[in-house]
Amino acid sequence: MSSDFEFNNDRPDLSALRKRYPQNFPIPPDKLDEKKLLLILEQELKGWQLVVSPLPENPSQNRVELFREYMFRTFDQVLEYMSRVAPICNTLPHHPRWENTWTTLKIYLSTWDSNHIISYKDIMLARHMESIFKEYGETFINIHASKRIEKEINEFISSIELLEKKGNLNEAYNQLNQYLSQPQEIFQRETIVSTVNKYNQFIEKVVQKKFTEKEINENKIYFKKELSRIIELLKYFKPKIFFSYAWGQEKEKIVDELYDSLKNDDKYELVRDKVNLGYKGLISDFMKTIGKGSFVVVVLSDKYLRSEYCMFELYELYRNSSLETGKLLEKIYPIRLEELNLDSLDAWGELSTYWQDQFEKIEKLGIRFPDRYRKIKSINNELGPLLEFLRDINALTVPMLSKDDFAEIKKAIKDRISDVS
Numbered sequence: 001m002s003s004d005f006e007f008n009n010d011r012p013d014l015s016a017l018r019k020r021y022p023q024n025f026p027i028p029p030d031k032l033d034e035k036k037l038l039l040i041l042e043q044e045l046k047g048w049q050l051v052v053s054p055l056p057e058n059p060s061q062n063r064v065e066l067f068r069e070y071m072f073r074t075f076d077q078v079l080e081y082m083s084r085v086a087p088i089c090n091t092l093p094h095h096p097r098w099e100n101t102w103t104t105l106k107i108y109l110s111t112w113d114s115n116h117i118i119s120y121k122d123i124m125l126a127r128h129m130e131s132i133f134k135e136y137g138e139t140f141i142n143i144h145a146s147k148r149i150e151k152e153i154n155e156f157i158s159s160i161e162l163l164e165k166k167g168n169l170n171e172a173y174n175q176l177n178q179y180l181s182q183p184q185e186i187f188q189r190e191t192i193v194s195t196v197n198k199y200n201q202f203i204e205k206v207v208q209k210k211f212t213e214k215e216i217n218e219n220k221i222y223f224k225k226e227l228s229r230i231i232e233l234l235k236y237f238k239p240k241i242f243f244s245y246a247w248g249q250e251k252e253k254i255v256d257e258l259y260d261s262l263k264n265d266d267k268y269e270l271v272r273d274k275v276n277l278g279y280k281g282l283i284s285d286f287m288k289t290i291g292k293g294s295f296v297v298v299v300l301s302d303k304y305l306r307s308e309y310c311m312f313e314l315y316e317l318y319r320n321s322s323l324e325t326g327k328l329l330e331k332i333y334p335i336r337l338e339e340l341n342l343d344s345l346d347a348w349g350e351l352s353t354y355w356q357d358q359f360e361k362i363e364k365l366g367i368r369f370p371d372r373y374r375k376i377k378s379i380n381n382e383l384g385p386l387l388e389f390l391r392d393i394n395a396l397t398v399p400m401l402s403k404d405d406f407a408e409i410k411k412a413i414k415d416r417i418s419d420v421s
Contacts, residue, residue, distance in 0.1 A: 053181025063116035245299035
């Protein structure tokens with residue numbers, strides 16, 4: 001049998017692992033208020049997100065971190081950036097957990113001396129990092145579907161498969177622990193996390209001598225089978241395609257037909273509110289998720305252009321494209337459900353008046369509805385550039401779209417996936 005499950009009488013000595021963190025300061029900072037933190041991420045640190053992962057020295061304890069991935073043009077730029085950030089880290093004093101792979105730098109921030117939570121120190125350091133990074137120009141990152149991430153997944157799967165063949169379950173699950181702490185897209189992530197957590201609990205009980213030898217062997221067999229299942233799930237990498245459209249339209253069936261056709265191809269992970277939102281799901285969160293998408297089918301109609309939900313999804317896509325229509329064009333696949341005369345100044349005037357009226361109505365309600373105020377204000381502010389973009393773009397009509405089982409739009413998606421790097 002492998003020595004993978006041999007433990008000493010006492011818990012392992014973790015003191016050496018804990019030395020990876022600096023000594024505690026006299027007064028550790030408090031945890032940042034959750035509402036304030038989310039507001040900062042939404043309005044200021046838009047490229048950052050919260051991730052949760054197990055502590056390497058104690059997998060039963062989670063740490064919360066701010067995560068940001070930067071892409072540079074050259075490896076020398078990465079080193080230069082890190083050297084410029086380092087003095088600030090020492091001055092604060094606050095130090096990141098970061099990973100460098102060629103021109104990519106992944107940054108994780110948490111306040112270790114306050115039990116790995118997010119405090120004002122993390123926000124201060126993130127602000128400095130953002131300020132310095134702006135000098136290097138735009139980011140070239142594509143979280144949702146990139147060959148680079150697919151390559152990383154394949155390399156990781158190979159390492160786990162090798163550990164599985166050697167019978168080293170402990171190391172395999174430890175690596176899974178660390179891998180799941182990163183925010184890349186993973187098919188059935190929650191299922192994998194649940195299994196890894198069960199394994200951690202099993203190890204905890206083994207250390208505490210709460211299992212008999214027979215029970216240990218039975219669990220080893222179970223978790224070996226689960227590891228094989230996880231490996232298959234990790235191999236299930238599919239680009240994610242979103243659908244942005246107005247509900248309740250007479251021609252909405254074209255969305256159903258396209259959805260079913262792409263589903264039958266079994267090449268993509270499809271995301272649609274009616275299917276994926278779920279009971280009690282937050283529509284606002286779903287809109288933000290679409291806004292970060294890299295492949296989004298946008299079904300245009302007059303109802304779409306007057307829908308707060310739809311237009312905010314389009315605005316979020318525009319905002320996440322750095323307010324550049326060229327980048328927005330790379331992400332969306334537009335369909336015209338009906339004739340939209342966006343060349344007409346009268347049509348522009350009607351839409352402009354409509355959204356200005358919506359804004360004035362929400363403005364009169366004051367700060368009682370801050371989220372809705374922000375959404376309608378954003379739509380109203382960026383309506384001009386968005387209408388100009390939609391006027392200029394060559395969108396498929398329903399007859400053109402459905403020809404040859406949606407061959408043209410499928411080809412456009414396939415070509416775009418091939419271009420992503």
